[in-house]
Amino acid sequence: MSDAYARLKTRFARIATLGEAGAMLHWDASAMMPPGGGAARGEQLAVLAGLGHELLTAPAVAEDLAAAAATGDWDQANLRLMRRAHLRATALPTSLVEATARANAACEKVWRQAKAAADFAMVRPALEEVVALQREAAQALSGVLGLAPYDSLMDGYQPGIGAADVEPVFAAYEAFLAEALPRAEAIQAARGAPLPLPGPFPVAVQQALCRSLSERVGLDYGHARLDESLHPFCGGTPTDVRITTFYAEADVGKALLGVLHETGHALYERGLPGAWARQPVGEAAGMAAHESQSLIVEMQACRSDAFLGFLGGELHRAFGGDPAPYETANLARLWRRVGRSFIRVDADELTYPAHVILRFRLERALIGGELSVADLPGAWAEGFRRLLGIAPPNDAEGCLQDIHWHDGAFGYFPSYTLGAMAAAQLMKAARAAVPGLEAAMGQGDMAPLTGWLARHVHAQGSRLGFQDLLRQATGKPLDPADFMDHLRHRYL
Amino acid sequence: MSDAYARLKTRFARIATLGEAGAMLHWDASAMMPPGGGAARGEQLAVLAGLGHELLTAPAVAEDLAAAAATGDWDQANLRLMRRAHLRATALPTSLVEATARANAACEKVWRQAKAAADFAMVRPALEEVVALQREAAQALSGVLGLAPYDSLMDGYQPGIGAADVEPVFAAYEAFLAEALPRAEAIQAARGAPLPLPGPFPVAVQQALCRSLSERVGLDYGHARLDESLHPFCGGTPTDVRITTFYAEADVGKALLGVLHETGHALYERGLPGAWARQPVGEAAGMAAHESQSLIVEMQACRSDAFLGFLGGELHRAFGGDPAPYETANLARLWRRVGRSFIRVDADELTYPAHVILRFRLERALIGGELSVADLPGAWAEGFRRLLGIAPPNDAEGCLQDIHWHDGAFGYFPSYTLGAMAAAQLMKAARAAVPGLEAAMGQGDMAPLTGWLARHVHAQGSRLGFQDLLRQATGKPLDPADFMDHLRHRYL
Structure with missing residues (x-):
């Protein structure tokens, strides 16, 4: 290890610690902070982001990167990722980084009110500021990375994946959906409506159940917390993961499946290689990879017939009453119900990609300058109608529903569907590789699956790119056919 | 305003934002963090402290301080405080600052176990490391500030106050106590035991009561939170204050009076001059000043006959049962009970200074090198016996009881008693200045008192030193006679 590389490791550890x-603080802002703390929190996050940026872009880094040498797979990958991070960061002046953090925090705050009031005009000026800064960043990155402006933002979330990778996959899915959705709806209609679960479900009981089930799936609360926030997420750090959910007395499924989703994210963070903690190579392999881990737990495993059989028993034990609604077939009909709806986070796995395809196209146009923020609500309605045949009755159920754009995350949305596809591909490989995986899930034992994931995904950190990670784990790069096969098998 | 001073203001705002x-993160570590997050949190705090230190000690600061000019009381005081902060910080190398943060976090963690096990040997090596680093810092500061090593640590908590200010006051108090304590005990014994409050007190009811009473005293939960931690404290920032307490089902008084104490701290933070936020002059005037604000609320106001009359009604409404224990005279006997006990935070206001005097003498000897960490338990027992005539049965009730030393806070303890004395002095002045203050407290209305404090203390920030702040508010510098008068009136 060269001295220059050793210095870089120290510096990157410091940057990661600031991160x-x-x-x-981001978790706190969503889960704990009183409303009056918002302005100061924006400043705090901006200063941390600015200082991290300064550390990453200091002249000494360029000198050390020029001189650094590393041997071995992991160190070589680490050095490569350091160069990439430096290249991305030096493309952006500190003033832009701080202004972006500030604008994002301000917009997110207004968005919460605008969403509650279903009033897009309320957030429009703040969102225009966010988009303007994102476009500025995309232009600056584009020149340095040799990518199109929007691709340079995508690359920030899932390295090495651009619009050209996504477009054909999304086009193929759009065609598949046009045929599959009416068929799935017809099959579902012929089957009749499921029995509703007999609520209400006291929040305290839901909390305890969510906690115990996430523990059962593998989350260690010596290194984690479960709290509440408006928009559920997984935050924190690998040794102190913070997952959140949102409880509604009338609906136990939403919080429960949401917690299982975030548990998938949390297990990834917990399983990252500790020996490479705070180094670029020790981080998760990107947002699509991350989403594959939440969806393989939530969608592939927890909504499987096998696990639903176990889960139904747990639910009935917790809430009592008539056992019939908790039977596997009924839970499957309840929680694998497909349909055309407005809210992405409530969408089923068949239509979910349509929500993502819409956002991908709109955000690409916003960054490209072909669409203005003012025209967003109209473009949303038009695109939604084309993909799913319906249009939202108001903006709270349309372009105000997601936090992402209002928090400055452009280029992130495709990761959801790339992750769903990767999850199906990984599940198929895990089933083939691990005997007894299905039977174990039927006993509520997720260890055979999560053990395989820990070895083939979590412990790999960012040593491999998204495609190479899939190649190593499944024998091939991303192949949407496995996802469509999964959907055909489950819904058609 | 000179350019140099303007640059300094920007820089100090950034440093304060890091703070x-x-x-x-410190609040989170005490109130929220899972145990597995401790190691990473120590690193996070160390990096933040180190970066703040680098910003404060950068060569540009010395240049700007040499060139800076300011006009007007506030800016002049601000510039003076910048010079002082810079002087203190440049005395310490970054490596020492980071090592200290790391050692403090590590020791605090071990201390929690050592205290639970009443095993001083367990924490001794970590505490020796903490003390060694504190001595190193004290030596370095001493040379620069022209103060004795221990005084240079005291100055970090209450600027301008040293051992020479404290020694005569503490000696006088020791003499007063030797005579007053046996008399107070005799009076109390003659009066008979108070009725106990009929518990248990469900924690959820205590939580709601603590919150509503702290609101009543003036805390705005749009800018605050109330949570639980082992060692209650007031943390956070002026627009997002975080107070904590510790609930026991058997004892409502402990949590309740603790929350009122922290509320006094919180009101000070909330009332600091917003126009000077994140500038040195916008901060609280020191730890003794801070403690005066918690104690004037908890000890002077909330334990007054007037307020106890109101509080008894609230308590009876919340918990029901026999009203007799909630009568003013009985609450006064319960919550103004004096006696020789081992635990500082449970001590009454008459004996509390003895706990502080002991710690002042011991920590001064530890920093001076006349006392070793290994000899601490023995010296504690000997000192305690001299002051209060008893010695603790184990170290958990002796030198392991407080977080302070184990978290690297040396020179802080005198602030408690300076604050208690200042609180009595301020209360006397407020009573004289504000007609109807006492009657309002009897109605649970603290606004006349807190309004006077807001103007004369909170809104002053650090513009005045501790002694000038008292002069301006009460017409004289710190005068322990007001505290002794208060104690004579209440207990003799």
């Missing part, structure tokens, strides 16, 4: 502080 | 991030 950890920011992650904790 | 805010650290304050939030």
